[in-house]
Amino acid sequence: MREKREENTASPEMSLLDAPERLRVLHATVPDMAVPDTDFDGITEIAARLFDAPIALVSLLDREWQWFKSAVGTSEPRASSEDSFCVHAAADAAGAGLVVLDASADLRFRSRPLVAGAPFLRFYAGAPIVLDGQPVGTVCVLDVAARSEVAPHLMEQLRRLAGLAAALFKLKDEARRRAIKEAALSREEQRHAMALEAANIGSWLWDVRSGLIGGNSALTRMFGLPADRSFGAREVFGAIHPDDRGATFAKLRQAMKADEEYDGMFRVGDTGRWLLGRGRVHDRDAKGNPLTFIGVTIDVTDQQMSVQRTRLLLKELNHRVKNTLAMLQSLARQTLRQTSDPAEFMTAFAGRLQAISEAHGLLSDHEWGTIRLADLISKQLMPHVTVYADQIELHKDEVLLGPDQAVGLGLVLHELATNAVKYGSLSVPNGKVVLTARNVVEEGEAVLHLTWTEVGGPPVREPKRRGFGSILIERSLDKVLGSSVKVEYMAAGVTALIRLPL
Incomplete structure (x- = not known):
């Protein structure tokens, strides 16, 4: 039995069954091959009628x-691949398929169980189903009666049916992958929404001509407005405390007139909670009239109402929040320039907003002092990987980061990780990112040298056009004098070299 098996394995048909690339394509495209699919019934019915055959199959060869x-014509869900006619049809290098007029007279098949025994098959015609250049199965017909010939046009029709089956397999695979991506995107959007809620950051877009303002759920909750709909500017201003309403409106009007940034703090009338808002006109018409105004709002009630120690902390926090809000404002404007679709805008903007929020969360936990580099890396990269320990390899010195370094570096890490998930090493199961962090002394000053290296991903090509993400990577550390980020698109993977004075 062992000798017979080795002899079979050496044949072209057995080599086909074992071919790794063929099996990879088959398993990747049709992971549910063992489950019958009525969408293919039309193909088998047409094949049976064309050949006036009692049995017709759309089969896949594992x-x-x-x-x-x-x-x-059969209720069996499967048969042995090695004993099948179809492996010979699939192995035909020319792709013409296989015709067996009388299997009982064919040395290749006369001793096969289904030929020598019930149901005593005699006639077979099959054409290969080819996916990505690999023969993965057949469309075939079988009969218990032998035939003297097969018209050439019938085999041509059978090959066309095999082509239709291949196209249907590809369409179903694309639909399956699209559904997986959409489900992942939905989960990601929900996660971003929860993150914005946790960070208590509201974002909004004001259409000045229509007077309508669209905002996220954090904003509607801050102002006590109905959720899941746009609302008028009058509703927003009406929600501000009467003592603060006039000054807030005057600041907004002045910012719009002078093309300056709005920056103000006010209370909500019903709750008395303090909100910090920042925004700017995004675009104007030909006459210079404002068309849209975008901004962000943060609930700062706890800081306003805290004890003296927190008041001292608030002074530092306000400075950091203004810097961060300015960054957020710039991010919102640049992201909005990349897409006019509100859903795409919120997805892209929410990811960058979350990256800054994670750095803010760590800094807040440490009262805006210093945080550990390892903690920042973990916070920023954990959402982008499945198994952190397997996909992120970190070699580091003990490094502490101040607020400007943490916020800027956090955004850089987010953009690098986002690109790696879309195009680089984190887009494939076995890819990973290797980070090396060294605290060195240059001219008596401490400097962080951080290297990001992607390994195990698809081949890399340098983009022909620098997108906003690339610009953001290079400019996120502008607030730290002497810092730099250099991204190299090596064929083996993207490498980023970061220099950051501490």
């Missing part, structure tokens, strides 16, 4: 079993 995605 290493051990031949699975029937659709079948006419």
Whole structure:
């Protein structure tokens, strides 16, 4: 039995069954090959009628079993791949398929169980199903009666049916992958929404001509407005405390007139909570009239109402928040320039907003002092990987980061990770990112040298056009004098070299 198996394995048909690339394409495109699919029934019914055959199959050839995605004339879900006619049809290098007029007179098949025994098959015609250049199965017909000939046009029709089956497999695979991506995107959007809620940051877009303002749920909650709809500017201003309403409106009007940034703090009338807002006109018409105004709002009630120690902390916090809000404002404007679709805008903007929020969260936990580099890396990269320990390799010295370094570096790490998930090493199961952090002394000053290296990903090509993400990577550390980020698109993977004075 062992000798017979080795002899079979050496044949072209057995080599086909074992071919790694063929099996990879089959398993990747049709992971549910063992499950019958009525969408293919039309193909088997047409094939049976064309050949006036009692049995017709859409079959897939795995290493051990031949699975029937659709079948006419049999209730069996599978058969042995090694004993099948179909492996010979699939192995035809020319792709013409296989015709067996009388299997009982064919040395290749006369001793096969289904030929020598029930149901005593005699006639077979099959055409290969080819996916990504690999023969993964057949559309075939079988009969218990032998035939003297097969008209050439019938085989041509059978090959066309095999082509239709291949196209249908590809369409179903694309639909399956699209559904997986959409489900992942939905989960990501929910996570971003929860993160914005936790960070208590509201974002808004004001259409000046229509007077309508669209905002996220954090904003509507801050102002006590109805959720899940746009609302008028009058509703927003009406929600501000009467003592603060006039000054707030005057600041907004002055900012719009002088093309300056709005920056103000006010209370909400119903709750008395303090909000810090920042915004600017995004675009104007030909006459210079403002068209849209975008901004962000943060609830700063706890800081306003805290004890003296917190008041001292608030002075530092206000400075940091203004810097961060300015960064957020710039991010919102640049992201909005990249897309006019509100859903795409919120997805892209929320990811960058979350990156800054994670750095803010760590800094807040340490009262805006210093935080550990390892903590920042973990916070920024954890959402982008499945198994952190397997996909992120960190070699580091003990490094402490101040607020400007943490916020800027956090945004750089987010953009690098986002690109790696879309195009680089984190887009494939076995890819990973290696980070090396060294605290060195240059001219008596401490400097962080951080290297980001992607390994195990797809081949890399340098983009022909620098997008906003690339610009953001290079400019996120502008507030730290002497810092730099250099991104190199090596064929083996993206490498980023970061220099950051501490």
